[in-house]
Amino acid sequence: MCGIFAVIGAENAAAELYVGLVHLQHRGQDAAGMITFDFKDPDNGIKISKDIGLVSTVFNDAKLLTVNGQMGIGHTRYPTVGVGDAKEVQPFFNRYPDGIGLAFNGNIVNYPVLKEKLKQRRVYLSSSSDAEVLLEIFGYSYGKEEKDGAEAVYSAVRKVHEEAIGGYSVALIIANKGIVAFRDPNGIRPLVMGEKKVNGKKSYAFASESIALSIQGYESIRDLKPGETVFVDKDLKVHSKVIEAGKPAPCVFEYVYFSTVESVYEGMPIYEVRKKLGEELAAKVRKHWPDMQIDVVIPVPDTSRTAANSLAKALGVPYEEGLIKNRYIGRTFIMPVQKIRENAMKLKLKPIESVIKGKNIMVVDDSIVRGTTSRRIVELLRESGAKKVYFLSTFPPIRNPCYYGIDFQRKEELIANGKTIDEIEKEIGADKLIYMDVEGLHKAVGTDKLCTACVTGSYPTTTEHTKELTKLREKHLAQISSKC
Ligand code: SF4
Structure with a gap:
């Protein structure tokens, strides 16, 4: 991107x-x-x-x-x-x-x-x-x-x-x-x-x-x-x-993660879409887990703030800022190699213990790509005394690579590749993991005329030549890694 x-x-x-x-x-x-x-x-x-x-x-x-x-x-x-x-x-x-x-x-x-x-x-x-x-x-x-x-x-x-x-x-x-x-x-x-x-x-x-x-x-x-x-x-x-x-x-990931919340994309304000994503997730929680005890909803700053807020409102649960982002660290997802991302993650988020300690926390993130951030967040919340950690993603499981400009071009790097939601939940260490589904995504954006290939595997262009592209990306990443 x-x-x-x-x-x-x-x-x-x-x-x-x-x-x-x-x-x-x-x-x-x-x-x-x-x-x-x-x-x-x-x-x-x-x-x-x-x-x-x-x-x-x-x-x-x-x-x-x-x-x-x-x-x-x-x-x-x-x-x-x-x-x-x-x-x-x-x-x-x-x-x-x-x-x-x-x-x-x-x-x-x-x-x-x-x-x-x-x-x-x-x-x-x-x-x-x-x-x-x-x-x-x-x-x-x-x-x-x-x-x-x-x-x-x-x-x-x-x-x-x-x-x-x-x-x-x-x-x-x-x-x-x-x-x-x-x-x-x-x-x-x-x-x-x-x-x-x-x-x-x-x-x-x-x-x-x-x-x-x-x-x-x-x-x-x-x-x-x-x-x-x-x-x-x-x-x-x-x-x-x-x-x-x-x-x-048009790429649906723009609504969920990439574009800034002040922008309007294909006639839809990103802010309104993210608000609806929160409401869709709340409806899912109410329908499938009506007895879930939630003390507080917190966002993973900054992208998921709007969705977390609307989700908390729809569930009638307090919304708090439980994680603070170090403003001098950039977006970790868009850093080119895993080693740089992991180091940046250690510097990026700081917990507010008074919000977290002894509580059942519902933490909302925009998406889960490689799982690096999600794992670290669950760890941080537990270290800060959270009783339970419920992890919600406003984007469905990403099981397929993106060949159109978002840097996850290899299946193997995706945490959801070949795994059930229960297995991903275990891997990130959450007490419950809840994902948005494709229908909810379409409803929030107001159309199904979107690229959702990383979720569904249905690509808008031919995928001929993707093997060569992935091979080249691997070679380039190895070159970047060797410099780190
Ligand atoms: S596969 Fe499509 S929806 Fe997914 S990130 Fe790439 S362009 Fe966006």
Whole structure:
């Protein structure tokens, strides 16, 4: 998962990119970058700045002054391929044709195959990133067009859809031409667009999440349709077309974990979905375990707070903050290797003994992926004197890998792989483990037109080539582990 932001028509594109990326920081903490273009200096208009680190570390005031212009694209990285080194930091840039930069969120399932194909075409790839492959495919096709403009853009995106399998949202900057944004044919990864008018002057922006736009005064925010491409040219004319429409399958994990609670995704406020998830879980508890003695409901901060609160209300049980998150530690799930995740977990959560001691605790988490966090939480609660620990997950058991940009690409790393709920309960050490079910998930989101492949095993794209992808990820993770 990553965060992307693009803007055109701004007074100061870098300033907007910075604010946008800060509000997308939760989508990737590994690296950040931006490319801007200054229409007032078209021959020397492209500026690139990127590095490993958080947005605020990479872009101090001095750095921000080096990127200027009226349009730009930005990226905050969460690695799902690659070895996490500086060569993979996005956006990528190619001088030919025209000067094109690309930032991308998602995963290309057939990346190893495409990489091989490009090698045969004698294209030198400088990184282990699938973003670079997308840029090559787009650029090769765009460069073959006789004329630039919307039709050339559409034809290059069509080529990307033909070649690349996966979940992807992409933002491109074409020097002196404009900004392009597009979504994969199933709309697996999110991408929204907004516009604003300041002193009669229009600007347009695109982002992985609506909060990065609304916080900056953008209005008329809408999701790009699955397979839709939008090209905003230098005169701020908006061209848009659905190039290839597949079955809509936006990632349901965005609602539960990935997106921030202030965002709206596919027209549904994340906050409202999480509230409903809590109510759905409460209904399940009342139906199946009506005699369960619960003294207090606590959330695992921060993502599950909204659901835990609504669950406590629906059950008529006190809601308390029993675990406090160290605000200087990032999201442990999105850290690339287990060793780093485990170390971070030791630093991340602190219990409040007065809330926990001698009580039957119902603890609510957004999901259980590898079980690292869940096991540690149960241990912490017991060490703090909890009488009973009931563990609730607002997401069903994850038994299948995600190939679309969330970093659990191997079955073996999933705690629910091949296990019953009782076995998982035993493994995390809880007195009771209760999961959300798929029906409850659909009810909370208000639709079943979603990707739920990690739960159901039914993938919206072909899974051909996933073996090669998993093998490559294993190789890259081993390389990252050896550096830790
Ligand atoms: S497999 Fe799961 S995490 Fe991956 S895109 Fe689908 S719903 Fe999201």
